[in-house]
Structure formats: C-alpha cells, structure tokens
Amino acid sequence: MGILRLCAWLESTQVAGAIRESTWLFPTIETIHVLSIVLVVGSIAMFDLRLLDLASRDRSVTEVYDDVMPWTRASFVCAVIAGGLLFSSSATKYYANIPFRLKMLTLLLAGINTAYFEFWTRRGIAAWDHAAHTPRAAKLAGGISLVLWIVVVACGRWIGFTK
Amino acid sequence: MVQAFCDWLSNTPVSLKIQTVLWIIPAVQTVHILSVSIVMASMAMLDLRLMGLAGKRQPISRMVDRFVPWVWRVLLILAATGTILIIGEPERELLNWAFRTKMAMVATVSLITLVVQQVNKRDATFWENRRIAAAAVGVVSLLLWVAIVTAGRWIAYV
Numbered sequence: 001m002g003i004l005r006l007c008a009w010l011e012s013t014q015v016a017g018a019i020r021e022s023t024w025l026f027p028t029i030e031t032i033h034v035l036s037i038v039l040v041v042g043s044i045a046m047f048d049l050r051l052l053d054l055a056s057r058d059r060s061v062t063e064v065y066d067d068v069m070p071w072t073r074a075s076f077v078c079a080v081i082a083g084g085l086l087f088s089s090s091a092t093k094y095y096a097n098i099p100f101r102l103k104m105l106t107l108l109l110a111g112i113n114t115a116y117f118e119f120w121t122r123r124g125i126a127a128w129d130h131a132a133h134t135p136r137a138a139k140l141a142g143g144i145s146l147v148l149w150i151v152v153v154a155c156g157r158w159i160g161f162t163k
Numbered sequence: 164m165v166q167a168f169c170d171w172l173s174n175t176p177v178s179l180k181i182q183t184v185l186w187i188i189p190a191v192q193t194v195h196i197l198s199v200s201i202v203m204a205s206m207a208m209l210d211l212r213l214m215g216l217a218g219k220r221q222p223i224s225r226m227v228d229r230f231v232p233w234v235w236r237v238l239l240i241l242a243a244t245g246t247i248l249i250i251g252e253p254e255r256e257l258l259n260w261a262f263r264t265k266m267a268m269v270a271t272v273s274l275i276t277l278v279v280q281q282v283n284k285r286d287a288t289f290w291e292n293r294r295i296a297a298a299a300v301g302v303v304s305l306l307l308w309v310a311i312v313t314a315g316r317w318i319a320y321v
Contacts, residue, residue: 027316027319027320030316031312031313031316031317034316035203037196037200038196038199038200038203038204038312039203039204039207041197041204042200042203042205043208046204046205046208059221067208068208071204071207071208071217150197153193153200154189154190157189157192157193157196160189161188
C-alpha cells in the first residue's frame with residue numbers, strides 16, 4: 001500500500017472525519033500539540049545549552065539530563081499523538097505540503113542526532129560529566145539539536161500559511 | 164474607539180508592509196513560539212518545583228535565580244514580536260476577546276512571578292519554608308501559563 005493510499009484511508013476514518021467536521025476539536029487538539037511542542041523545545045534547549053557549556057554550568061550534565069529528559073519524552077509523546085490526530089483530519093493535503101515534509105525530515109534528523117548522542121557520545125560521559133568543558137562531540141550534538149528544533153517549529157508554523 | 168485605532172493602524176505604511184510581505188507574519192510567529200517555548204519550559208520547571216513535583220535536587224531559590232531572569236528577557240522578545248503581529252493585523256488581535264484575556268493573564272502571571280522573585284531575593288528560604296503557599300503559587304502560575312498558550316492559539320479561531 002502506497003503512502004498516499006494510506007493517507008486517504010486515514011482521512012476516511014471516523015476519528016479524522018469527526019476532527020474535520022467539528023468546530024472545536026481541531027483547535028483543541030492543536031492547542032495540546034502546541035503546548036507539547038513548546039515543552040519539548042524548551043526543555044531540550046535547556047539540555048542543549050548545557051551541552052554547549054552555555055547554561056547550568058554549575059550542574060553536571062547528567063543532573064540536567066535527569067531533570068529535563070523525562071519531561072521532554074513525555075511531552076514528545078503527547079505532541080506526536082496530537083500531531084497524528086491533526087494529520088489524520090486532512091492527511092492527503094498535509095502529505096503533499098512542502099513545509100510538512102520538511103518538518104518530518106527535520107524530525108528524522110533530530111532523531112538520528114539524538115540516537116547518535118545516546119549510543120555513542122553519552123557512553124563516555126563519566127570522563128566529562130563534571131569537567132570544566134564539554135567535549136566537541138557533545139557541543140556538536142547540542143548545537144545540531146538546537147538548530148533542528150528551531151527548523152521544526154518554523155516548518156510547523158509555515159504549514160498553516162501554505163495550501 | 165478601538166475600531167478607529169485599528170483602522171488607522173492597519174493603513175500605516177508599516178502595517179501595509181507586514182500585510183503585503185507574506186513571510187513576515189509566519190517568521191515573526193516562529194520567533195514568538197520559540198520564545199514561548201523558553202518561557203513555558205522554564206516556568207513549568209519552576210512551578211513543578213514549587214509544587215514539590217520536580218527538580219528537588221536544587222533548592223527553590225537556585226531555580227528562581229536560574230530561570231526567572233531568562234523569563235524577563237524573553238518576555239521582552241515576546242512583547243516585541245507580539246507588537247509586530249498586532250501592527251500587521253490590528254483587528255485580529257485588539258478586537259479579539261481571546262487576545263484580551265491572554266493579555267490580562269500575562270499581566271497577572273508576570274506580577275506573581277515578580278513577587279516570587281522579590282520575596283526570594285529578601286529571604287532565600289522563604290518558599291522552602293512555606294510548602295503550601297509555594298505549591299499554591301506553583302499551581303496558579305502553571306495554570307495561567309497553560310491558559311495563556313491556549314488563549315494564544317484560540318485567537319485564530321474566535
């Protein structure tokens with residue numbers, strides 16, 4: 001089954017129809033989506049800034065990670081669920097939308113960046129957790145993440161301004 | 164009177180520029196949302212800490228000093244980008260009850276945050292020693308911030 005047909009099916013489901021036809025469902029889910037995204041971006045930025053040595057330098061990297069990441073993950077799950085529901089309401093339209101595609105691509109890149117950090121860079125954290133400076137790989141991970149999330153938000157906003 | 168002001172503002176050269184250059188509004192909204200992210204995440208952390216639900220390894224006073232200065236700076240960016248959006252579409256904002264409610268809530272929560280910060284400056288253990296008061300402030304503040312983001316999104320729909 002092609003992606004476009006999958007989108008068409010998604011759009012034909014009852015849930016999608018209900019979101020499309022209701023006057024308040026879409027804005028309500030969109031509000032949840034925005035609230036989740038601002039929490040994802042804001043909390044991940046705190047950790048990225050720590051990786052970049054630009055904030056919370058009085059705390060170890062692990063301490064900031066443990067404080068922030070559970071909230072980032074929970075908010076991300078909410079953002080994906082709410083975003084999925086919004087997507088379903090006009091799946092074929094969003095699928096064809098360039099900012100939407102860019103947003104998904106950027107999310108994928110952010111995921112790869114996070115995976116690389118989790119499985120490689122963070123493995124050796126004991127050596128620099130309390131150090132005066134974070135290593136270059138950590139700074140790179142933080143910088144890339146920060147830029148990618150800014151692009152995600154920009155693309156998300158642009159979806160509303162394109163046909 | 165507000166209507167007359169909107170009519171005048173929307174015919175000024177600056178407003179016309181914002182209306183005709185199509186990327187300005189989404190670009191400014193993007194900066195606005197990114198700023199909201201910083202304020203929202205910072206205040207959520209602080210409010211949850213006041214409620215005793217998160218970040219307990221740090222004293223409250225440390226978190227106030229860490230987050231609130233950022234919130235003030237970023238609120239200035241929010242005011243600036245918000246003003247540009249108003250100039251671009253005065254009627255959409257100024258005649259909108261969701262927008263008016265949002266502004267009233269921003270004023271209220273700013274005042275609460277200012278009080279939390281000033282009290283903390285005089286006595287760094289104040290909130291630590293008054294758990295119920297701290298939790299109450301945390302709950303009210305967090306609810307207001309959630310309501311502010313909600314009202315912000317609903318400006319487009321009411």
